[in-house]
Amino acid sequence: MGGNRYRLVALEDIVGTEFVKSDPETISFYTVDGMAPRAVVFPESVEQISRLVKLAREEKWALLPWGSGSKIEMGNIPSRLDFVLCTMRLNRIIDMDTANLTVTAQAGVRFRDLQTALAGQEDRCYLPYESPVDLLDQRICSDREHMGCFLPMWPPYSDSATLGGIIASNSTGHTRLLYGLPRDMVLGVRYVAPSGEVIGVGGKTVKNVSGYDMCKLMIGSMGSLGVLCEMTFRLLPLPERVGTCLSVFPSLDDASRCVDKIFDSNLLPAAVEILNGHNLGLMAQDEIPAFEADKYAVAVALEGVDEAVERMASEIKEMATDSGAEESVYLKEKAHGLFWEAFSNFSNRLSKAYPEITSVRINYPISQYYEVIHLAQSLIRDHQLEYELISHAGSGMAVIHFLSNRKEAQAEDKIVLSVKTLLE
Known part of the structure; x- marks a missing residue:
């Protein structure tokens, strides 16, 4: 049996024939940094992912986890790639405990779908509460126009990004100034380690560890420590x-x-x-x-x-x-x-309008935001480059999108020189 056919049969034995794709169109879509996988698999359970990882280890195949692909360009360029493991079928919300302001969901759940589900849930401000205030026919909690809860973050590509991808890439958003980072929202994770072992850490309470907080290691790990399968988050009531x-x-x-x-x-x-x-x-x-x-x-x-x-x-x-x-x-x-x-979704819209875009993210102390973006503006204008600038002033981060085509004469050299000067 040919090598590639052997791979396909082995994968099909685990997830089923219809959930292993190797046609040119699928392979082209799931290509990573110019590297095409031999196949793409779509498991539907943690157990299937565990078997896939064990198989990859035994056969020394290189696998790459993939949610919606909105952040697949982040991280190091893979040295090799045999198959992509797509988590989109892990799309169940397992436990929505709004009374205790927690939710547990699988890695393939889209962020927007989770927020929509949470917004429709009644929050605990409407539960009966016996107190002297109730005797006055009032409420402890203020009258709210909106019921429901929400996960307090708004990551890039929020309409398509999956929970697993958000956590694996430590993807935050503009509201980090008020609510913090993903590490402040994650209470627990369940993942498949490179050995194929299923590991669960954390829980549904804020104080759920007595030693090392292992679940925080998975945040921003870019899939290097295992395949994220489930996550538990803390929630907040929707703002009035x-x-x-x-x-x-x-x-x-x-x-x-x-x-x-x-x-x-x-x-x-x-x-x-x-x-x-x-x-x-x-x-x-x-x-x-x-x-x-x-x-x-x-x-x-x-x-x-x-x-x-x-x-x-x-x-x-x-x-x-x-x-x-x-x-x-x-x-x-x-x-x-x-x-x-x-x-x-601005970066996605910009990349479609300018296919040759070069994006650079700069981190700096919050107090130095003006010096950084002023220097960036001066350098870019001196080199006569087209650009878009967004400064997350309250978060110590700026994103510069160079719109100039890198193939144009000297454009790439100018971009590299500008970035080097900024980093100095």
Whole structure:
């Protein structure tokens, strides 16, 4: 029996013939960094994944876990690749315990699907509570327009990203300023180790370890420590009100002045982002305004109780005006969601418009955000490169998208020189 046919038969014995694909179209889609797998398998259970990993170990085959593929370009380039293990069939929400604000779901569950399911669940603010306050026909919890819970993160590609991919890549989002990182949300994981052994660590409570917190090792591991199968997260009740303050400034200096005022205040925004005007043009929709490409915008996401959000929005608008804002708009519920959905999918939209895009992520101390993005702007303009800039000012990170075609004369050299200077 031929070598490749032997592989296919061995894989089919575990997951079934219809869930092993080796046709050219599938192989092309699941190609990683120019490296094509011999087959793609779609297991539906932890047990099947365990058997696949054991088989790969025995036969010395190289496998690569794959969720939706939204972050497959991250991490090291594989040295070899025999088959891709796709987790999309592990798509069950196993336990939704909203009374205790936890949820356990499989790795192939899409982030958006989980949030939709959680939003429809009644939260514990509506449970009966005997107290002197109840005797006055009132409630301990405030009257809420929205029931339900949510997983407090908004990662890139949130419409397609799977939970396993989000955790394996330590993918965060703009709300990390208020809610923290994935490591702050994960209470437990269940994964298949390289030996094929199924290992579960953590639990449904915050204090669930007495020694090393092993489940944190899996966060950002890029699939190098095993195949993530299940995760348990802590949840929060949905906020009463959400909104976004979007202000446009004539220069980066003015935008930074506004950001400094916000950071020096006692406000607690969910996100503070600086974008150049062309970014907003690409994200513009019916309820999201577009601005001139040479401008800079500051987007501030607000979440919380009604009175707090209203007060923060009023104060931020005043800060923006004092800092020289040419225009300020407030995006309410629907427009707020549309804006941040477009923001989370911006890189994907940009890569489709510019196939030869080069993206660079820079991390820096939060206090140095202005120096970093000002230097980046100066270098890029000196080299006459087209670019898009997003500074996650409250998170100590900036993303620069170089739009110039690397195949153009000297373009790649200019990009490399700009990045080297920034890193120095």
